[in-house]
Amino acid sequence: MAAAARLAARGRPLSRPNPAVGCLVVRDGIVVGRGWTRPGGRPHAEAVALAEAGAAARGATVYVTLEPCAHRSDRGPACSDLIVEARPARVVIGQRDPDPRTCGRGIERLTEAGIAVAARACPVSRDSLAGYLARAERGRPHVTLKLATSLDGAIATAAGESRWITGPAARAHVHSRRAMADAILVGGGTWRADAPRLDVRLPGLEPRSPRRLVLSRTIADETVETLPAPEAIAGLEAVQYLYVEGGAQTAAAFLAADLVDRIELYRAPIVIGGGAPAIGDIGLASLAQAHGRWHLAERRQLGSDTFEAYRRQAQDQPRDGDKR
Template identity: 70%
Template structure:
């Protein structure tokens, strides 16, 4: 049963879930809010290392006030046994909740549907409410479940005419400080960051997070190359190698034109982050190499704007890939 306000509370839980990214790995980043009589009784998000889960944190905050309340959680409460504690489905059942509004059924076969069934058996009225903010907050987890790979964000910093460097290779700095700080904030939300071999050999980028308070959030470093990787960085022989990255849910790609083209041609990019500086370069190095497009009609209506903002003198636009169901 859908009630007025359910969507808003669930969207709020999705915003909480983002706080868990990427520290929740290998578990998904989940957000949960417990509401009774229009007031928040408890809230939580998945903690570092994947435990405790969001629902457990919210229930601990709510205490006895959870009885008769509504739980809003972005993902179906877990129902599979773990040596690290009771399942969230059991915790929720014992709390005597009145309702549970769940964003998505868990694709993990160990829980898929059984968490919901356990709540219903305990007398909890369950509503599954699929919301875009929920799917966005779980993008990495859902990508791993559906495609067996991390969610990939491709970042490009270009001039107005689509160049990423001068003809001689000089590229520092096309964009300004505000844009670069924003890039570092995106790096802090990734499990791993990847550049191409040429970028690594030419620029030796540090690929870390250099924002106050977030330096410890620097992601795992990868380079796309068939050659031996230097110390402190891992080699991936081809874009398809990202399927072997284990618990990586979010991959941030900062490669040059050939690396960007390889990921696009392999249909491996889910989100595009474009930073455009208000400069013209002319005969420079283009942002993309050949992506194998032979039919112009195939280039249309494949990306949708999800965010757009001014960062100092530069323009940031995020695009989400439009995929068929």
């Protein structure tokens, strides 16, 4: 399932408005088919993997990160029907689909056809579908807050100099993360002070530059979209993944509104002293409120800089899903 989830990442974010799903077909320990959701949402991962497997899918095991869809569409057949036609012996599903058109129905269709189904609550599948599930369960995009700081937590000198705190390896990694987002957002102060390009500047990935958003009520610039408040992200169409880059007040606004799902922290081995803090006041009343909120999900070295990703612990209550 972890391998299927890695395949799913290839579809993000171009699969929008559909979720990025990964699928593997395995027979006798050998992968005979692999697929991920293609740009625009079709074909689905299962259709691609089964087409590659061909006759070898019969009697095989299908691993798919999301419950196969059960609804027919003008854009393509239902994946549960395709699987029934392929006649695998077993299907392992990493996450039930909250879409009411499929929820449980895809599994039901497979079991009625005599195919063994294992529907597991798989964390790696859930992580790979974070944007889709955030939309379905919380009615908004999945939000990643990116911070690049010195060892003492500054994002700039007292005079405002911030280029560059981190080195080239860390900056390239940031661009790879931008390429995985549907939209990128900065605050009005950052936009006015730095005029950031907010694009992807990695060879071959330039077309994946996300939509550019600014958190501001006053900026009038036709090259960007503006949002009046963090809560307005719920109204962003076709955005499953939002990448928030700066600055300190914008970071504080999203944290105070409890809208951050993941923090990605790039830390350079420098000490600035008296510099601009990475995050403004978030209204924390006591240290007890701060503990137990974030869980380390990933750590790696990027040149001389350290990258750490933290996942939010508490989750909101689910709500009816979006359509797949």
